Amino acid sequence: MDTESTWDVIVIGAGLSGLLAAARLQSGGARVLVLDKGRGMGGRLATRRTGPAVFDHGAQFFTARDPEFCSRVDDWVAAGIVKAWATGFALADGTFKQDGETRFRGVTGMSSIARHLAQGLDVRVQSRAAALATRGGAWVVTTEAGECLPGRALLLTPPVPQSLELIATASFLPPERVLGELKQIEYAPCLAVLAQLSGPSLIPQPGGLWWEGEPISWMADNQQKGVSPASGAAVTVHAGRHFSRTHWEKPESEVTGALLAVAAPWLGSVPVHTQLHRWRYSLPLRVHPERCLVLCETPPLVLAGDAFGGPRVEGAALSGLAAGAALARLL
Ligand SMILES: Cc1cc2nc3c(=O)[nH]c(=O)nc-3n(C[C@H](O)[C@H](O)[C@H](O)COP(=O)(O)OP(=O)(O)OC[C@H]3O[C@@H](n4cnc5c(N)ncnc54)[C@H](O)[C@@H]3O)c2cc1C
Structure with a gap:
């Protein structure tokens, strides 16, 4: 793996949780890339x-x-x-x-909150993560446009069913019990x-x-x-x-x-x-009790968003901050 072109963390989702996690990680010195499939950033903070x-x-x-x-x-x-x-x-x-x-x-x-948080971050909109894989001890995100983006760690912040669809494209399989809990989040x-x-x-x-x-x-x-x-x-x-x-x-x-x-x-x-x-x-109609979920430590894969720890805008923010702190420890 060419470490020069490898990000420390790739964050999927430029909603509130993803942007707060990215800012936390970047302020700690990490090279962070944020991808979002939407035309703009903010996710459900939408204007x-x-x-x-x-x-x-x-x-x-x-x-x-x-x-x-x-x-x-x-x-x-x-x-x-x-x-x-x-x-x-x-x-x-x-x-x-x-x-x-x-x-x-x-x-x-x-959405102005998202634009404020994104200042100074490398955020790519209209960039849908289509598949995940591990290679040489890192994650590789393949976008819908066919780009292969390597990252030492990966943070997924889409709604849980969409994160599970992405995880299903990787050969990595979370433990049965954890997968069962995640599938119950509607x-x-x-x-x-x-x-x-x-x-x-x-x-x-x-x-x-x-x-x-x-x-x-x-x-x-x-x-x-x-x-x-x-x-x-x-x-x-x-x-x-x-x-x-x-x-x-x-x-x-x-x-x-x-x-x-x-x-x-x-x-x-x-x-x-x-x-x-x-x-x-x-x-989310049901929330996972942890503020973020470390699914894999090497290479790190973490899930966050408003389905973790607490719902709504406040829950998403606290989840993103917790995910940023967890990833900083794992890097
Ligand atoms: C109609 C509605 C009303 C609401 N009202 C309130 C309210 O009044 N008060 C309140 O506190 N909360 C409210 N909420 C909830 C609040 O908006 C959310 O809890 C919060 O914004 C979630 O932030 P997040 O970062 O977890 O997820 P999101 O904002 O959903 O961010 C996830 C991002 O991931 C991106 N994404 C998904 N899949 C991919 C992929 N494959 N590749 C790249 N990017 C991807 C999405 O485009 C999205 O931008 C409301 C939500 C809605 C929809």
Whole structure:
């Protein structure tokens, strides 16, 4: 193996967990390469612009409870990347649910957190890892485009079913018990409608509406949130888990029509353009107890992401930090 062209760590996934792990490793002196199959970075921290309208269509906000994560969030707030959004939202029955816990958002959208973290890192987007192998004591990642990228260690941060698909391409087989635990990690799907409106919505201040049910679980007004400009009225509608499952294969027009019909009392203006995003893996329904999982020590192979240690944005962040620390020890 040509060590000159070998990275110390190849990170698959430029979501929050992968980027935090990569930054931790690079700051410790490691040569790190991050690959992501998406057009942009951030994974489920996703922001999309359509004409004048800007939508957060994946994670809507996050909370911070663990002291390590709270101190990261303080840094992001100080850097102007993140700000407090709200401590409660309206409910669909017209009441307001206030619990005093701060929900944070990306100042220009949730994906701005990823772009901030990626500064100074070697991140290659539109680069899908297609196969894994070991050669000469290192991992080799073959991309869909046919590139063979060698790394002394490998970190996988995609949702667990996608990481397992990648692991299945390598001759390496994790212990039966571990594999069994990983196969039990399932995710809720989420159908997300992005609706550009002709004018302002009727979603109450500060721009979020908790439905907490079916067929809609959440609506957000991206203009009130401060993500979409005054010229771009933009509402995100997240379908509930059951609706998303039962309508997963249905045509876009049918799904969008059904959800916007239910959302109509809160739209207040006419949808002038709509898009549907299908999140196959939105939130893990079960979480592995460890913050990251060392599947192999030589050469190191570690799994991380929001299915390890704790779910959601905070869980993903803590998992990425734990994976970075674990890999630094193993290198
Ligand atoms: C609709 C929705 C609503 C949500 N709402 C909230 C919320 O309000 N609050 C909250 O805290 N959390 C929320 N979440 C969850 C939150 O977004 C995630 O927990 C967190 O962003 C996960 O980060 P991650 O790094 O673990 O994974 P991801 O962000 O999924 O990153 C994994 C990355 O791996 C990449 N990848 C996968 N396979 C490959 C491959 N073969 N090659 C290269 N790259 C690959 C993907 O493109 C992706 O970028 C929501 C998620 C969704 C989808």
